[in-house]
Amino acid sequence: MNALAASPDEPAEHARFAxxxxxLARATxxxxxxxxxxxxxxxxxxMARSAVLRHLDRRAGDLLAEPGFAVWSEAMTRTVGDDPFxxxxxxxxxxxxAVVRQGPWRPDDLLNASDWLQLRAAATSNAEVLRLLAERGRTRRIRRTAGLNPARSGDD
Incomplete structure (x- = not known):
């Protein structure tokens, strides 16, 4: 049976997504x-964008602390370059x-980032990021997450 073929009860796009x-998971x-x-x-x-997004999130999370992250990110950016999202x-x-590794980053870049990123940054141990997001994060959830992060305690 074709790996992309759907069963009678499953829509074709669901089978293709899987x-x-x-x-993507097996790609070298x-x-x-x-x-x-x-x-x-x-x-x-x-559907295709959703599959690639899930893959990029998995791979980026796996590579975040690795030296090869930048090369991988550049290659993926070239590959998806026509897709703004x-x-x-x-x-x-x-x-x-940059936030996690305490590399160079600008507060405005973080404050202009998506809720998705601000929420992940609010879960880091970077005290400067936590202070910024606790005060100026876009949503109440982001501000609360940053403010309650144990890495922020003792900073104030």
Missing amino acids: AHLRE DAREPAVVARVLGDPDRT LTRRLLEWSLLR
Whole structure:
């Protein structure tokens, strides 16, 4: 049976989504850009983007503390370059990496970032980030998460 074929009770896009996720998970570093590009070529653009987003989030999380993160992120940015949402997500992973590793970052970049990124940054141990988000995070949830983070205690 074709790996992309749906069962009678399952919509075709669900079967393709699952198959895309399996293929992305098995992609070697060298083949990853080609696999991502192929998945993005699926006729169901929303489903394809969702599969690639899930893959990028998994891989970025795995690589966040690794030296190869920047090279991987650049390769993925070139691959998804015409998709503003995926490109922004990769940029936000890079900003989160800077926050986590206490590398250079600008407060305005963090304050202008998505709720997704601010919430993840509020869960880090960077005291400067926690202070900023506790005071000026976009949502009450972000401000509360940053304010209650144990890494912030003793800072005030």
